[in-house]
Amino acid sequence: MTTGKRNVDEKVLQYETFINEVLKRDLQKVLEQRDGVYEKIAQYLQLKNTIESIQNAESNDLKTEVDIGCNFYVQAHVPDASKIFVAVGYGFFVELTHAEALKFIEKKTSQLTAYSEALTKDSAKIKANIRMVLEGLRELQGLTDFPETSRREVL
Numbered sequence: 001m002t003t004g005k006r007n008v009d010e011k012v013l014q015y016e017t018f019i020n021e022v023l024k025r026d027l028q029k030v031l032e033q034r035d036g037v038y039e040k041i042a043q044y045l046q047l048k049n050t051i052e053s054i055q056n057a058e059s060n061d062l063k064t065e066v067d068i069g070c071n072f073y074v075q076a077h078v079p080d081a082s083k084i085f086v087a088v089g090y091g092f093f094v095e096l097t098h099a100e101a102l103k104f105i106e107k108k109t110s111q112l113t114a115y116s117e118a119l120t121k122d123s124a125k126i127k128a129n130i131r132m133v134l135e136g137l138r139e140l141q142g143l144t145d146f147p148e149t150s151r152r153e154v155l
Contacts, residue, residue, distance in 0.1 A: 008140060015137050019130055027126045034119040041112045047086070048105045051098050054081055 054062060062081040065073040085093040086101050096104060 012137055012140060015133055015140075019133055023126055023130045023133070027123060027130070030119055030123045030126060034116050034123065037112050037116045037119065041109055041116070044105050044109050044112070048102060048109075051084070051101055051105075055098050 060080055060082055062078040064076050064078070066076045067073055083095050083097055084101055086096050086104060088094050088104070
């Protein structure tokens with residue numbers, strides 16, 4: 001094995017290690033963060049639907065089931081459901097009227113949506129970097145072009 005071939009093999013190994021240990025790990029973290037944001041958005045939209053159904057109800061009292069952990073539920077009776085407590089972040093809850101809660105939910109979901117779009121852009125950049133490094137490896141090893149196949153990315 002010649003010295004030039006050995007240097008190329010070492011560079012290929014370094015690039016492959018960079019892809020596997022840095023870029024793919026970063027991509028996984030960004031996608032997990034985005035999934036967490038999507039879960040929060042879903043929770044806020046569920047709360048919005050619940051508030052709207054409470055508003056449409058004739059009476060002001062509410063009968064419901066509350067999860068006390070491990071999917072164990074107890075029945076609860078709320079005599080005055082005109083105000084609710086909403087988690088605003090960092091473990092803080094604020095008592096809001098239905099109109100205030102809906103306004104807060106609208107702002108929070110738009111903020112979370114913008115954040116999820118930024119995370120989607122970040123994931124696209126990381127995927128582009130992975131593709132660029134793979135193309136560099138292909139050129140470094142002197143391989144021919146990959147045939148372009150039609151594929152769909154699900155994101």
